Amino acid sequence: MIKRRFFRILLLITTASLAACTSVKEYNSTITEKKHSVQALRQDIDLAHQILKDGHPGLYWYISKKQLDYKFDSLKKAINEPLTTTQFYQKLSPVIAAVKCGHTALRFPSVIVKDKVKRETIKNKVYPLSQFTYAVNDDKLIVINNNSKNKQIKTGNEILEIDGLAPKEIFNVVSTGFSYDGYNSLSKNKRIERNFANLYKIYFSEQDSVAIKFKTDSAVINTFISFYDKKKDAEAKKKLDTAKAIAKVHVKKVKETLKHRGNKVNGEYQLDFKFLDKEKDIAYLKIKSFSIPTASFPQFYKQVFDSISLSKSKNLIIDVRNNPGGTLSASLSLFAYLTDKEFVYLAKPINNGGFSADKYATGLKKLRYYLTAFNDNGNIYEDEEGNFFSFMKGYKPQKPHKNNYKGKVYVLINEFSFSASSLLSANLKGINRATLVGVETGGGANQCTAGRMPVVTLKNSKLALRFGLNRMAPIYQQDLYGRGVFPDVEIQSTLKDRISNYDRELQWILTDIKGKG
Secondary structure (H helix, E strand, O other): OHHHHHHHHHHHHHHHHHHHHOOHHHHHHHHHOOOEOHHHHHHHHHHHHHHHHHHOOOOOOOOOHHHHHHHHHHHHHHOOOOEOHHHHHHHHHHHHHOOOOOOOEEEOOOOOOOOHHHHHHHHOEEOHHHHEEEEEEOOEEEEEEEOOOOOOOOOOOEEEEEOOEOHHHHHHHHOOOOOOOOOOOOOHHHHHHHHHHHHHHHHHOOOOEEEEEEEOOOOEEEEEEEOEEHHHHHHHHHHHHHHHHHHOOOOOOOOOOOOOOOOOEOOEOOEEEEEOOOOOOEEEEEEOOEOOOOOOHHHHHHHHHHHHHHHOOOEEEEEOOOOOOEOHHHHHHHHHOOOOOOEOOOOOOEEOOOOOHHHHOOHHHHHHHHHHOOOOHHHEEEOOOOOEEEOOOOOOOEOOOOOOOOOEEEEEEOOOOOOHHHHHHHHHHHOOOOEEEEOOOOOEOOOEEEOOOOEEEOOOOOOEEEOOOEEEOOOOOOOOOOOEOOOOEEOOOOHHHHHHOOOHHHHHHHHHHHHHO
């Protein structure tokens, strides 16, 4: 037995050494050009299925084992010719999505570029469809912002075709692999809006220039949008701004007082706080993500609630619209400021026991698995019923923050409020602490899978499977299974509102506050 293990380890070391020598060019060819054999693709299908069975704690919440097995088996039978990684992705991703878990998805691999000059060139290249922000409404693609050189296209214009394809055709293709929490697919349009350029590139291979047909109020226009170099544009803008600054009278800079909120993302802070009235009676806290590496959530919250306490604000609006989630600690820490009682934030984080992504890897990672049997066992416990679970903060009773807020709380939610933002909303609703305004959250009200999120690369296609290892559930459960957190007041901005930058949901809250003032 020992001898056999020794030879296995020796073989793995040799394999790992050879793999390290494999050229980047070969890897890139594997994911861009190479057609994988039928046998190789079927191996990846079996591997993906096995990984989910081994590690996913909610694999059969919304689909039976029989149904899911049938989908994997049917896909294997349907693979009867070699496919590229892109073609295989389009076939496997809908099967993964059938699990109905928003945290479980297939990732498309990125090309590796070692040359620094080429990497910088690609980094600064703004592809045509990345030069716009969009709204998707009734299968229509509407331009909200135009950052291209072509200024014919205005806010509110409808795009009729991209390289001869109607948006509805594009939507039907790119959305087949979307993973939702349970039976709620309301986030489909938001997902397309936020990731349209990347989705198009995966499914239709966006080029350096695309033909766009769009409609104005008075005409249908055909045009081309080409890529541009954002570094060169930034340098040109800097020279222009410098010239303007020289011509202006010197103005003393005002030191920014809001600290700890991290860097901007796409020109916008993900954490923001302000008062919406002169009297400072209405405080507004925007959290677009609970995962911001450059931010300090504890320090930011302290500053926010110190300001609210000092101003004696009677109303607090928390905006978690378009917040896809993030860390449990950032969500829990905020909740501690919103209650004056001891609380339990999280149900027992059930999992399948020790799971190691290295077990399914190759080369050095596989070697590590055999040498150390690396897994999560150090952080896994077993309860009286034989269930495995991980200890996480929030599973045990927590104390409210000493500077907790006691005024009126409103929470803005929408179909792209996921994971930690849904968990926050569900817990606030559970203790009747806030008025939720907007539409049903995309994240499940009763549960999702999160915690540690391994990413396992499939051996042949190099597609990556990502999912959560723990059942993450609020302590309060709603009766309607497989749906999101429902608002107390259902209201949503229209397309016309978005074009004119009118926030209908926020305006409802301000009107409600004035009516009760």
